[in-house]
Amino acid sequence: AQTVTQSQPEMSVQEAETVTLSCTYDTSESNYYLFWYKQPPSRQMILVIRQEAYKQQNATENRFSVNFQKAAKSFSLKISDSQLGDTAMYFCAFMKPPIPGLTFGEGTQLTVNP
Amino acid sequence: KAGVTQTPRYLIKTRGQQVTLSCSPISGHRSVSWYQQTPGQGLQFLFEYFSETQRNKGNFPGRFSGRQFSNSRSEMNVSTLELGDSALYLCASSLEGSGGLDTQYFGPGTRLTVL
Secondary structure (H helix, E strand, O other), X not given: OOEEEOOOOEEEEEOOOOEEEOOEEEOOOOXXXXXXXXXXXXXXXXXXXXXXXXXXXXOEEOOEEXXXXXXOOEEEEEEOOOOHHHOEEEEEEEEOOOOXXXXXXXOEEEEEEO | OOOOEEEOOEEEEOXXXXXXXXXXXXXXXXXXXXXXEEOOOEEEEEEEEEOOEEEEEXXXXXXXXXXXXXXXXXXXXXXXXXXXXXXXXXXXXXXXXXXXXXXXXXXXXXXXXXX
């Protein structure tokens, strides 16, 4: 079975600074998807970024980037120039069809301070 | 394109009652998945529907059921509600779901409170 672990329950960062959220996963599969979702106080789950395991290049979306280390089964999220609106719970998630659904980590509560 | 919509946003029920939640996927998406989110258990997969058929189901009792209509809209039903069913229920849509490596887009959720 796949497992996803986020070892940082809470983190905080000052506005405009950079923060990195950690995620490790366990799988014997070779091709899969990894995701970071954010869930702000509104509870809407929003896709931040995704990474296909077969791609060596790390995914980037504006201020968000990942450090994907396939051999180490590590998938960290870096947020640059943090903004107050980045305050949210961040979930790391794994997908490998035909295994159904996303497997989520426990989440990291990120607070951006002014 | 409009996003995933869920109705109602909030529900309060009493133990023993049943409840039906609705989800409308993004236009063109044929897969709808349901998740339960609780503080204790986190996010757990309930089931997935694709082309009006339940394709997968998570580890939940038979009180949890669902269906999908020809327009891909989906409903989930919980019968004989228990206090532990209080949760945020999230619906997610994707093009192919577990039929391929695909991105799921979530709705705003339905907050169910069982008294």
